[in-house]
Amino acid sequence: MHITKDLVSYVAQLSRIKLDDSETEEMQKQMSEIVDYMDVLNQLNTDEIEPLSHIFSITNVMRDDVTASSYDREEILRNAPEHTEEAFVVPKTVE
Secondary structure, X not given: OOXXXXXXXHHHHXXXXXXXXXXXXXXXXXXXXXXXXXXHHHOOOOOOOOOOOOOOOOOXXXXXXXXXXXXXXXXXXXXXXXXXXXXXXXXXXXX
């Protein structure tokens, strides 16, 4: 794939970055090198390579869900400067 200045300008526009002429030329060179390297990687024989989602073998550590008692509502509400029987009362922030 040949990387043109128009393609670099298009990608820059999508990225919302402004490039001057020298930066466009440098980016064109760098993008070409990246694409050339991808072509090298595409030539590798990967027929017998198993696809991986991660380089290390990872197993999820699972535990059983255990229900536990929560804090007493009255005890928590005692710490609030102002409260109702069920909730904290806070100043209104939106009209």
